[in-house]
Amino acid sequence: MSDQALTDFALDNETMDFRAVVRSSFARLRSGDLGSLPAMLAIAALVAIFGSVNPSSFLSTINLANFLEQSSSVIVIAMAVSFTLLLGEIDLAAGFTAGVSAAVLATRLQEWPLLPSILMAALVAVALGTFTGFMVAKVGIPSFVVTLANVLLFQGVLLLLVREGGSVRIENEIIKDLVGGNMSPTVSWIFAGLALGLFTFSLLRQQRASHGAIPLSLVAFKVAAATLGAAVVTIVLNQNRAFPNAPAPIQGTPAVIPVVMVLLVGLNFVLNRTRYGRHLYAVGGNAEAARRAGINVERIRLSAFTICGLFAGVGGAFLASRVNSVDPNTGANDTLLLAVGAAVIGGTSLFGGQGRMLNAVLGGFVLALIPNGLTLVGKQTLPLIGEIDFGSSGTKFICAGVALLVASSVDALSRKRAR
Amino acid sequence: MDLPTTGQVPRVNTDRIEEMGVEAPTKQRPLLQVTGVNKTFGSVHVLHDVDFAVYPGSVTSLIGDNGAGKSTLVKTIAGIHPRDSGTISFNGEPVDIQSPKDTADLGIEVVYQDLALCENLDIVQNLFLGREKLHRGLLDEQAMEQAARDTLASLSVRTVKSVRQLVSSLSGGQRQTVAIAKAVLWNSKVVLLDEPTAALGVAQTKQVLDLVRRLAEQGLGVVLISHNMNDVLEVSDRVSAMYLGRVVADVPVTPATTREFLVELITSGQSGDVGTARASAAEGVESPQGGTDV
Ligand SMILES: Nc1ncnc2c1ncn2[C@@H]1O[C@H](COP(=O)(O)OP(=O)(O)OP(=O)(O)O)[C@@H](O)[C@H]1O
Ligand SMILES: [Mg+2]
Numbered sequence: 001m002s003d004q005a006l007t008d009f010a011l012d013n014e015t016m017d018f019r020a021v022v023r024s025s026f027a028r029l030r031s032g033d034l035g036s037l038p039a040m041l042a043i044a045a046l047v048a049i050f051g052s053v054n055p056s057s058f059l060s061t062i063n064l065a066n067f068l069e070q071s072s073s074v075i076v077i078a079m080a081v082s083f084t085l086l087l088g089e090i091d092l093a094a095g096f097t098a099g100v101s102a103a104v105l106a107t108r109l110q111e112w113p114l115l116p117s118i119l120m121a122a123l124v125a126v127a128l129g130t131f132t133g134f135m136v137a138k139v140g141i142p143s144f145v146v147t148l149a150n151v152l153l154f155q156g157v158l159l160l161l162v163r164e165g166g167s168v169r170i171e172n173e174i175i176k177d178l179v180g181g182n183m184s185p186t187v188s189w190i191f192a193g194l195a196l197g198l199f200t201f202s203l204l205r206q207q208r209a210s211h212g213a214i215p216l217s218l219v220a221f222k223v224a225a226a227t228l229g230a231a232v233v234t235i236v237l238n239q240n241r242a243f244p245n246a247p248a249p250i251q252g253t254p255a256v257i258p259v260v261m262v263l264l265v266g267l268n269f270v271l272n273r274t275r276y277g278r279h280l281y282a283v284g285g286n287a288e289a290a291r292r293a294g295i296n297v298e299r300i301r302l303s304a305f306t307i308c309g310l311f312a313g314v315g316g317a318f319l320a321s322r323v324n325s326v327d328p329n330t331g332a333n334d335t336l337l338l339a340v341g342a343a344v345i346g347g348t349s350l351f352g353g354q355g356r357m358l359n360a361v362l363g364g365f366v367l368a369l370i371p372n373g374l375t376l377v378g379k380q381t382l383p384l385i386g387e388i389d390f391g392s393s394g395t396k397f398i399c400a401g402v403a404l405l406v407a408s409s410v411d412a413l414s415r416k417r418a419r
Numbered sequence: 420m421d422l423p424t425t426g427q428v429p430r431v432n433t434d435r436i437e438e439m440g441v442e443a444p445t446k447q448r449p450l451l452q453v454t455g456v457n458k459t460f461g462s463v464h465v466l467h468d469v470d471f472a473v474y475p476g477s478v479t480s481l482i483g484d485n486g487a488g489k490s491t492l493v494k495t496i497a498g499i500h501p502r503d504s505g506t507i508s509f510n511g512e513p514v515d516i517q518s519p520k521d522t523a524d525l526g527i528e529v530v531y532q533d534l535a536l537c538e539n540l541d542i543v544q545n546l547f548l549g550r551e552k553l554h555r556g557l558l559d560e561q562a563m564e565q566a567a568r569d570t571l572a573s574l575s576v577r578t579v580k581s582v583r584q585l586v587s588s589l590s591g592g593q594r595q596t597v598a599i600a601k602a603v604l605w606n607s608k609v610v611l612l613d614e615p616t617a618a619l620g621v622a623q624t625k626q627v628l629d630l631v632r633r634l635a636e637q638g639l640g641v642v643l644i645s646h647n648m649n650d651v652l653e654v655s656d657r658v659s660a661m662y663l664g665r666v667v668a669d670v671p672v673t674p675a676t677t678r679e680f681l682v683e684l685i686t687s688g689q690s691g692d693v694g695t696a697r698a699s700a701a702e703g704v705e706s707p708q709g710g711t712d713v
Contacts, residue, residue, distance in 0.1 A: 209560065209561060272558075273557045274556075274557060274558065275558060278551060278558065279549075281537070281539060281540060281544075282537045282540060282544075284539070285537035285539035285540060286535065286536065286537045286539075289537050290537065290548070290549070291519060292497070293519070293535075293548040293550075294518070294523050294549040295549050354539055
């Protein structure tokens with residue numbers, strides 16, 4: 001492929017070999033279409049930096065498992081918020097939706113069995129999301145304002161549910177194991193195999209549909225890379241990471257990983273393969289054009305907030321499971337900021353119409369890596385500056401803020417170049 | 420095409436027009452008929468008792484100065500703007516058009532002046548927006564891609580690299596062609612084109628005008644809005660002229676129709692006997708909006 005002007009759908013009929021694909025993706029990068037590359041580079045850079053400063057603890061098995069569990073709730077709430085971001089809207093109260101839903105789950109579990117409790121928590125999350133959607137789509141209040149009010153509203157509900165200063169313990173083993181439980185080593189391997197199989201299958205499907213634009217060699221390369229990655233991660237996680245004198249071994253892939261993956265694949269499927277997903281992007285890109293194409297814009301808006309509510313509720317279960325209890329701080333503080341930040345760092349636009357579910361995962365990793373790594377770096381004496389405690393909350397907040405600024409600058413600058 | 424340019428033509432014209440203008444509707448039933456439509460934006464009265472008809476198998480051009488109300492009429496027909504009063508009939512039956520979806524369901528396609536494409540989506544996604552092809556409930560990308568390529572090829576689009584290109588990366592003319600392709604992709608009965616050739620080059624303009632004729636030959640009712648009188652004379656069977664929110668003339672195009680005649684209708688709302696009567700009668704009934712006696 002050359003840089004000359006191509007005509008007559010030339011690209012559609014072109015068969016590409018591996019090198020042509022690499023060259024064309026470089027061309028795409030140069031044109032400002034960065035996709036999730038900045039987030040992936042950030043992950044690589046953070047791992048390299050923290051890994052070299054404190055290899056023994058940062059690169060340990062227990063820290064890998066810990067990190068994956070830490071990032072899971074932010075990732076799930078980021079996925080939820082992405083549905084509103086795709087429309088150019090925002091849900092500032094998604095964190096408290098998670099908190100309220102978690103509180104409902106925890107309080108119901110004290111009297112009810114698991115399934116009805118989960119249903120009730122999901123129902124409440126859906127109701128909160130639908131309420132927001134109704135105010136935005138039908139009444140016509142900007143989502144920023146509605147959800148700002150909801151922050152107070154839902155926080156109040158959360159306080160009433162768990163009572164001020166109180167906390168509701170979770171005794172149910174399944175909810176406790178959602179974040180913190182592990183699959184046995186054998187199941188971990190089976191899971192890795194299944195995931196790889198699914199990945200290969202979907203790549204082959206795309207390859208067949210591309211009529212030669214995707215070479216088989218590229219599929220082979222991706223599958224090989226994924227296999228290597230999955231194998232290394234599974235081998236590492238299958239090692240015992242319990243303290244030397246612990247009564248039972250702790251080993252296997254954390255149970256959150258398959259759960260997050262199912263959410264990722266499922267929501268991705270909705271966005272890319274269904275009519276509903278297509279309409280979401282259309283409304284986010286140009287609501288008037290979508291309306292003229294016969295799309296019910298109000299219904300899309302309302303449903304996006306409903307979906308956001310539901311998955312924020314799922315994120316709430318993750319938050320509760322991590323500490324096995326729900327208190328007035330569940331979903332409060334920086335939960336929402338981290339979730340929106342994760343989506344944006346991953347490459348999802350705040351202006352609507354642009355973004356993927358994978359962005360939430362990659363951005364969530366970046367934002368979880370920063371505090372995780374900084375804690376382990378701890379106090380360091382730097383030349384000229386003196387001693388700095390990298391593990392302090394202050395440093396962590398500053399670094400997360402810088403990461404968000406850098407990510408949005410990269411995004412803004414690459415868009416400017418594309419103009 | 421060469422046009423006769425003589426001063427006395429309008430008078431000759433008007434006689435024939437008066438005859439045929441009355442005859443035409445009785446000969447053939449309009450496919451789409453707009454009667455007595457009024458539309459106001461706040462206190463601005465943009466459409467005054469507008470009557471407008473589209474006949475099957477013919478091209479009706481809608482002409483008028485900037486701000487005459489052409490696009491507003493199209494958007495009112497399309498269901499984008501709710502009308503204040505008046506009826507719209509399709510195939511002789513009054514229809515209740517509430518939203519663009521109703522229009523599409525009737526078989527009316529619109530190319531808007533402001534295009535209305537989603538820049539964040541690619542060509543295929545835009546062409547099928549709102550009417551995606553499904554296979555077992557999921558998007559059938561293959562079928563849509565092929566249909567997109569075929570339609571664009573039939574419009575002689577030669578400069579598009581890939582139907583998977585994002586619309587944001589297309590030129591103005593390419594976008595316009597995509598918007599037109601979006602309207603002709605469906606087996607529609609009426610196509611309304613609001614200045615479809617405004618951003619097009621010479622060759623593409625000819626393609627679009629050919630397409631306009633071809634659609635009419637296939638029996639569709641075609642409405643063309645254009646400021647280019649040569650194009651209007653080349654492809655139209657009838658011309659409706661708008662002046663300050665009123666339709667002041669609805670005349671057939673004959674070989675004797677001249678550019679000057681149309682330009683006069685556009686700029687003063689009348690030409691010879693055509694236009695005057697209707698415009699002044701209407702003016703007498705409603706409060707004059709001023710500025711008409713320039
Ligand atoms: N949404 C709106 N709100 C208020 N006024 C409007 C609106 N849309 C159009 N108008 C007014 O209605 C009048 C007719 O506009 P319209 O766009 O229909 O003109 P047009 O005949 O299509 O002109 P052009 O040839 O420039 O496209 C103008 O005076 C315009 O200012
Ligand atoms: Mg117009």
